[in-house]
Every structure is written in C-alpha cells, then in structure tokens.
Amino acid sequence: xxxxxxxxxxxxxxxxxxxxxxxxxxxxxxxxxxxxxxxxxxxxxxxxxxxxxxxxxxxxxxxxxxxxxxxxxxxxxxxxxxxxxxxxxxxxxxxxxxxxxxxxxxxxxxxxxxxxxxxxxxxxxxxxxxxxxxxxxxxxxxxxxxxxxxxxxxxxxxxxxxxx
Amino acid sequence: xxxxxxxxxxxxxxxxxxxxxxxxxxxxxxxxxxxxxxxxxxxxxxxxxxxxxxxxxxxxxxxxxxxxxxxxxxxxxxxxxxxxxxxxxxxxxxxxxxxxxxxxxxxxxxxxxxxxxxxxxxxxxxxxxxxxxxxxxxxxxxxxxx
Numbered sequence: 428x429x430x431x432x433x434x435x436x437x438x439x440x441x442x443x444x445x446x447x448x449x450x451x452x453x454x455x456x457x458x459x460x461x462x463x464x465x466x467x468x469x470x471x472x473x474x475x476x477x478x479x480x481x482x483x484x485x486x487x488x489x490x491x492x493x494x495x496x497x498x499x500x501x502x503x504x505x506x507x508x509x510x511x512x513x514x515x516x517x518x519x520x521x522x523x524x525x526x527x528x529x530x531x532x533x534x535x536x537x538x539x540x541x542x543x544x545x546x547x548x549x550x551x552x553x554x555x556x557x558x559x560x561x562x563x564x565x566x567x568x569x570x571x572x573x574x575x576x577x578x579x580x581x582x583x584x585x586x587x588x589x590x591x
Numbered sequence: 592x593x594x595x596x597x598x599x600x601x602x603x604x605x606x607x608x609x610x611x612x613x614x615x616x617x618x619x620x621x622x623x624x625x626x627x628x629x630x631x632x633x634x635x636x637x638x639x640x641x642x643x644x645x646x647x648x649x650x651x652x653x654x655x656x657x658x659x660x661x662x663x664x665x666x667x668x669x670x671x672x673x674x675x676x677x678x679x680x681x682x683x684x685x686x687x688x689x690x691x692x693x694x695x696x697x698x699x700x701x702x703x704x705x706x707x708x709x710x711x712x713x714x715x716x717x718x719x720x721x722x723x724x725x726x727x728x729x730x731x732x733x734x735x736x737x
Contacts, residue, residue, distance in 0.1 A: 442722070450718050453698060554601045558684065569649030570600055573685030573702070575721035580685070 438491045442578045445484035449574075452477050481572040482562045488574065489559040492581040493534075495588065499541040500529065502590040541588045548584045555580070594707050596682045599650060607654035613707065614651060617681045617688055618661055620703065620711050624690065625664045628676065631729040632666065633736055641665040641675055648682050666736070674736065676701070687711075694735055701727055 456473045507519030523530045529537065534556055542549055555577065562568060599605050599613065629638040641663035651658070666674040674694045681688045687703040698718035705712040713727040725731060 446719070446721055450698075453718060457693075551597070554597050557601045558597070568600070568684070570596070571680060571683045573683050573689075575716075576685035576702075579722065 438488055438578055438581060441484055441488045441491065442575055445480065445574045448480050449477060452480065478569070478571055479567065481574050482568055484574050485572045485577055486559055486562050488578050488581060489555065492555075492585060493559075495585050496534075496537060496541060497529075499588040499590045500532070500537045503540050504529070506591045541590070542584070543589075546587055548580075548587055551580065552584050595685075595687055597684045599682060599707070600684060605650070607656060610650050610654045610656050613681065614646065614656060614659055616708055617646075617678075618659065620688065621661060621678050621690065624701075624711070624713060625662065625676065628664065628666075628732060631732045633733045635668050636666055636736055637668070638664055638666050641677070644677060646678070646681070648680060650682055668736075692735070697735075699735070 452473055459471075459473065501524055504519055504522045504524060508516050508522075508524075510516040510519070521530065522532065532540075535553065538549075538552060542552065558568065558572075594602065599609070625638070632638060643660035643662050645658050646661045647658035650656075661678045663678070664676040666676070672694075674692060676690055676692050679689045679691045679700075683689050683702075687705055687707065689703075690701040692699040692701060692715075699715050700718060700721070701713055701715045702724075703711045704714055714724040715727050715731060716722075716724045
C-alpha cells in the first residue's frame with residue numbers, strides 16, 4: 428500500500444503549501460488595510476486571489492482523496508474476486524480491475540463499496556465531490572473554502588474507508 | 592442534521608428565507624461571542640465596538656438579501672494596545688463562520704464548527720498552524736492578551 432502512504436504525505440504537503448500562499452495573501456491584505464485600500468464588499472483583488480487559491484488546492488487535495496477511494500475500491504473488488512467459491516466471487520467478476528474506470532463504476536457507486544451510507548462522512552463526501560466537480564468543470568465558487576478543515580475531513584474520510 | 596455552509600452552497604433547497612435566517616443568526620452569534628470575550632478580559636483590558644464590516648456574501652447577492660453591517664470588537668488597554676476582532680465570513684466552506692483576531696504579530700482564525708442554528712462551537716487556530724485547534728476559553732483569551 429505504498430500509494431496510500433504517498434497520498435497522505437501529499438495531502439499534508441498540499442495543506443502546508445496552501446497555508447503558505449494564503450498567509451502571504453493575508454500579509455498583502457494587511458498592507459492594503461494599513462494603506463486604507465482594502466475593499467469591504469468581498470470583491471477585492473486579494474479576496475479573489477484567496478478564493479481561487481482555495482479552490483485550486485481544494486481540487487488538488489480532493490484528487491488525493493479520490494485516489495484513496497479508488498485504491499480502497501480496487502482492494503474490495505480484488506478481495507471479492509479472490510473468494511474461492513463461485514457464489515461469493517461471481518458478482519465481483521463483473522468489474523475489470525485493469526480498467527481505469529472500473530467498468531464504468533461511477534463515483535457514488537465506488538464510494539458505496541468502501542463507505543457505509545449510514546456513515547457520518549457519506550453525505551459530506553458527496554457534497555465535497557459536488558464542489559470538486561463544480562470547480563473542475565469551470566464554474567468557480569464565489570465562496571471561500573476552508574482548505575485546512577476540508578483536508579482534515581479528508582483524513583477522517585480516508586480513515587473510515589473499508590478495504591475488504 | 593441542520594447542515595453547514597457546505598450544505599447551503601451545494602443544496603437545491605437553499606432559498607432566500609434560509610439565507611436571511613442564516614445572516615440574522617450569524618449576527619446574533621457574533622454579538623454573543625463578543626459578550627463572552629468581553630466578560631473574559633483580564634485586568635487592564637476593556638472592550639468597545641469597532642467599525643462595522645459590510646457583509647454581502649455571494650449567497651446573499653444570489654438571493655437578493657440586502658448587505659448588512661456586522662459589528663467588530665476592539666480590545667484595548669492603558670498602554671494603547673489594540674486587538675481587533677473582525678468577522679471574515681459566514682459561508683466559508685468547511686466551517687460555520689470565521690472571526691479573525693490579530694495581536695502581537697499573530698493571526699488567529701476563530702471558527703464556529705457547529706452545524707447551522709446549533710449552539711456555537713467556537714474553536715481557534717493560528718494562521719501559521721491551521722491543523723491545531725483549541726476551544727475558545729477564558730484561559731485562551733488570557734494567554735493571547737499576555
């Protein structure tokens with residue numbers, strides 16, 4: 428499971444990098460405030476930079492979580508396919524592990540293989556996915572994203588994934 | 592489950608009435624928080640109202656909710672040290688509103704982690720270490736003003 432360890436350190440690294448850039452923008456904001464030049468209507472240039480920075484790093488971090496979900500999903504399928512009796516493995520054989528898209532398995536179905544729907548993270552994960560899609564498909568959010576908190580949640584989601 | 596800012600932004604059931612209610616709730620939470628902070632001040636410190644900030648966030652504009660003035664708070668002492676608490680936003684995806692505090696070169700994010708319309712859960716983190724949170728308490732406030 429080297430991929431998993433790598434993703435965790437990447438998530439932490441992404442969070443740190445986002446923080447560094449956001450803090451730099453906060454410093455610029457402070458300077459503008461001191462100069463009496465800050466916009467208070469949320470349309471200011473610094474606000475915009477922070478919003479876009481948030482979203483760039485959010486999508487980057489989401490990619491790490493989605494890779495973890497894919498890895499867990501493949502593990503579950505592999506486990507199912509390795510069952511010796513036909514009754515147990517026949518359904519799992521429907522999925523081709525060599526296919527990048529896992530035989531057309533959409534995100535929600537992949538998630539449902541590794542996370543219980545009753546989990547406190549189920550709906551939250553889908554909402555994060557919805558945000559990711561909105562951003563990645565060109566419709567930038569007007570709101571800020573608390574990237575550090577989102578990444579902390581990603582760690583919790585990751586920890587609750589089943590792999591068998 | 593009452594949802595969060597994340598739900599407000601991604602849910603199809605969010606409407607003007609809900610957004611208006613959220614804005615009113617935010618102002619009330621901020622005011623109550625200032626009362627608590629003012630009660631917790633160590634000797635030598637006092638509080639006063641600061642210049643309000645204008646709140647007109649994207650969801651408010653989307654649903655035609657008028658801009659609103661949200662109060663800020665200033666803490667000051669006899670040495671003329673001034674600490675400002677300023678609301679930075681309600682709809683920050685991942686939390687339920689943030690108030691910033693800057694003092695002695697340190698920048699703190701005071702964030703409510705409660706769900707919508709629930710008892711606030713104010714926690715604080717430093718801008719340079721955003722993974723470490725602690726509850727906002729009188730002890731924390733005392734430490735910050737040292």
